[in-house]
Amino acid sequence: MNDQLGGVDHFAALLRADATDARLVLGAGPLLFRDPTLEPKQQGQDLLKARALADIMNELELGGWAPGANDWAGGGQFLKEVTAGRLDVFAANLAEGAAKGRVFDVGHERVGVVGVSAPVLPSNAGVVVGDAKPALQAGAKWLEERGAKIRVALVALPRGEALRLAETVPGFQVLLVGKPVDRGETNDTPTPPQLVGDTLVVEAQNHLQSVAVVDLFVKDGNYRFADGSGIAAEQRRASLQARRRDLQAALGRSGISQNDRAARQRDLAALDAELAKLDTPRPLPEGSAFRYELVEVREKLGKEPASEARLAAYYKAVNEHNREAFKDVLPAPAPAGESSYVGVEGCTTCHQSEREFWDKTPHHAAYATLTRQNKEFNLECVGCHVTGYEMPGGSTVAHVDKLKDVQCEVCHGPGSRHIANPADAKLISVPERSLCASKCHHVPHVHADWNVDLAWPVVVGKGHERTKAPPAPRGG
Numbered sequence: 001m002n003d004q005l006g007g008v009d010h011f012a013a014l015l016r017a018d019a020t021d022a023r024l025v026l027g028a029g030p031l032l033f034r035d036p037t038l039e040p041k042q043q044g045q046d047l048l049k050a051r052a053l054a055d056i057m058n059e060l061e062l063g064g065w066a067p068g069a070n071d072w073a074g075g076g077q078f079l080k081e082v083t084a085g086r087l088d089v090f091a092a093n094l095a096e097g098a099a100k101g102r103v104f105d106v107g108h109e110r111v112g113v114v115g116v117s118a119p120v121l122p123s124n125a126g127v128v129v130g131d132a133k134p135a136l137q138a139g140a141k142w143l144e145e146r147g148a149k150i151r152v153a154l155v156a157l158p159r160g161e162a163l164r165l166a167e168t169v170p171g172f173q174v175l176l177v178g179k180p181v182d183r184g185e186t187n188d189t190p191t192p193p194q195l196v197g198d199t200l201v202v203e204a205q206n207h208l209q210s211v212a213v214v215d216l217f218v219k220d221g222n223y224r225f226a227d228g229s230g231i232a233a234e235q236r237r238a239s240l241q242a243r244r245r246d247l248q249a250a251l252g253r254s255g256i257s258q259n260d261r262a263a264r265q266r267d268l269a270a271l272d273a274e275l276a277k278l279d280t281p282r283p284l285p286e287g288s289a290f291r292y293e294l295v296e297v298r299e300k301l302g303k304e305p306a307s308e309a310r311l312a313a314y315y316k317a318v319n320e321h322n323r324e325a326f327k328d329v330l331p332a333p334a335p336a337g338e339s340s341y342v343g344v345e346g347c348t349t350c351h352q353s354e355r356e357f358w359d360k361t362p363h364h365a366a367y368a369t370l371t372r373q374n375k376e377f378n379l380e381c382v383g384c385h386v387t388g389y390e391m392p393g394g395s396t397v398a399h400v401d402k403l404k405d406v407q408c409e410v411c412h413g414p415g416s417r418h419i420a421n422p423a424d425a426k427l428i429s430v431p432e433r434s435l436c437a438s439k440c441h442h443v444p445h446v447h448a449d450w451n452v453d454l455a456w457p458v459v460v461g462k463g464h465e466r467t468k469a470p471p472a473p474r475g476g
Contacts, residue, residue: 004299005187005209008056009311011297012304014211015060022107027065028115028154029178029206031057032082033073036120036181042379044325045318047074052314054082056307063104064088066115066154069181076126090115090154093135095128101139103146109218112148114139116165117156118180132157133165140171149223150216156180159191159203166196173225173290174214177203189242192235193292198224200231200290208297215291217284228289230282237278244271252451315374322377326397333393339414339427340393343402346419351408357461363406384440388414411435 015025030036032050067089072079076096083089091098093116101114116132116139136153143151153175155162162177175196179188190210191203202212216225247268251261284291334340348355358364366385370376376385377397387403387410388394394414395403409415413429421427433452436459441450 005205006207006297007299008053008208009303009307010299010301011208011211012056012060012307013302014295014297016304017301022109024063024104024106024111024113024152025061026063026113026152026154026176027178028176029066029156029180030068030070030182031065032079033070034185035183036069036073038073044321045379047078048314048317048321050074050078051082052310054087056310058086059306059310062087064090064099064102064113064115064154066090066117066156066176066178067098067119068117068156068179069119069121072119072121072125072127091117091156092139093117093130093132095130096126100135100142103143103148106150109150109216110146110148111150111152112143112146113152113154114143115154115156118158118161119156120181132161133169136165136169140169144171150174150218152176154178163194163196163201166199166201170197170199172199173216173223175199175201176212177201179206182206190238190294192238193229193231193294195227195231200225200292202292204294210297211295213293213295217289217291219288222288225288225290226285228282228284229292231292233278233282234292234294237275240271240275240278244268244275247271249451252454255453312374315378319374319377322379323398326377329396330399331388331390331392331394331396334414334416335392338392339417341388341391341395341403341409341414342416342419343387343409344405344407345402347408347415349419350422353462354408354464358408361459363459366406367400367404406440410439 015023032053033046038046064087067079071089079089088102089098090101090113092100092114098115098117101112103110103112105111114136116136118129118132119127121127121129132155136155139153140151151172151174153165153169153172155165155175156178157165157180159177162175166172166175177191185207187209188206190205193203193212194201200214202214204210204212217228247264250256251264251268256264344355344358367376370378370381370385375381379397382397382400383389385404385406386395386400387405387407390396391414393416395401403409411429411431415428418424418427433456436452436455441452441455
């Protein structure tokens with residue numbers, strides 16, 4: 001679970017590590033909200049997060065972005081409020097709520113940026129969405145008239161439509177694609193860059209998993225850039241990395257034979273060798289050229305102090321807001337004749353050895369990991385760090401009492417009737433191992449190659465020998 005993808009503080013560290021002043025940071029697609037609509041229960045927390053993100057992006061000097069539908073989730077007035085005088089929203093085809101574009105002085109070059117977006121918004125949003133193609137065509141001319149020799153299009157559209165724009169609207173050296181809308185926590189896989197005529201089309205992953213870095217080298221006043229990366233090589237790299245993830249996942253499974261394991265390890269070594277060759281810097285072509293790299297945003301990049309402080313303040317503000325907002329939200333009582341949650345102390349009377357094992361597991365300290373970071377009332381976190389969350393007879397955000405941490409009843413179900421009648425085996429659940437992945441241990445909270453079979457010995461011990469297990473995976 002170490003070195004996870006994403007994190008605006010790690011992104012900030014990546015930027016701060018780059019000492020160049022000839023840099024422009026741009027975006028396309030949803031920035032401020034995870035979903036296009038806000039759930040009433042979580043609205044307060046989501047608005048606080050959006051403000052924190054806007055503050056951080058302003059401090060990181062985001063040049064601007066083409067918005068997705070999510071960015072209006074807090075309402076048009078909220079979007080204006082958090083961006084006014086600080087962040088530029090570029091969408092030339094919107095009648096209201098966004099600017100056409102802007103020309104930046106980057107190093108010794110004039111870089112022009114325009115954006116288009118196709119957000120699907122409710123009729124009362126007050127935003128009229130026009131045709132993207134003529135807006136982008138007009139934007140290219142507008143930039144040329146202002147002396148922008150390097151021109152970038154920010155396009156928050158479905159990828160197919162974005163590629164058609166790259167084909168039919170000349171005049172841009174780079175076209176950055178973003179999603180017009182995003183939903184939920186699912187992480188997108190990397191998309192290789194693509195050359196469409198003289199336009200380099202790039203697309204970073206959602207949720208700030210990665211950053212598309214394009215270096216442009218201008219020689220002799222020539223603004224047609226040759227391929228200095230080898231786009232075919234980048235496409236091959238994406239294919240190899242996908243195969244590598246599959247091999248790592250297979251090697252992490254139990255039940256694999258020694259011969260199969262050895263074969264996969266040889267394949268993995270061959271993939272690593274080929275990837276290493278692709279990572280060898282290519283000599284730049286003669287004349288003007290570009291280089292492209294997709295840089296993953298990971299914990300190993302470190303944290304930038306100012307952004308880290310902003311995030312810490314956000315988590316503290318959320319804690320204070322939710323502690324008050326949900327102080328009167330009590331768990332529903334268990335229906336008559338059904339079990340309620342009793343907490344680990346109620347289980348310990350008969351299951352002392354299991355309790356002793358559990359005390360040494362990470363599940364035993366799950367809630368403490370939240371309290372150390374001011375996240376114990378955070379709606380995005382608490383559900384996987386307590387027992388019986390929002391279940392009848394269980395816990396709620398502000399009422400966890402004896403149900404802190406990942407206790408026995410997370411897997412085995414509420415135990416009050418089991419305690420009253422231990423001889424009746426039907427009163428307690430015996431879970432499938434897949435429960436772990438379906439409840440909490442799924443992307444993006446763990447790596448894609450996280451394996452329950454490897455984790456199992458860490459979280460269960462004596463007394464669990466009868467727990468159901470899936471059939472051992474076969475090779476292939």
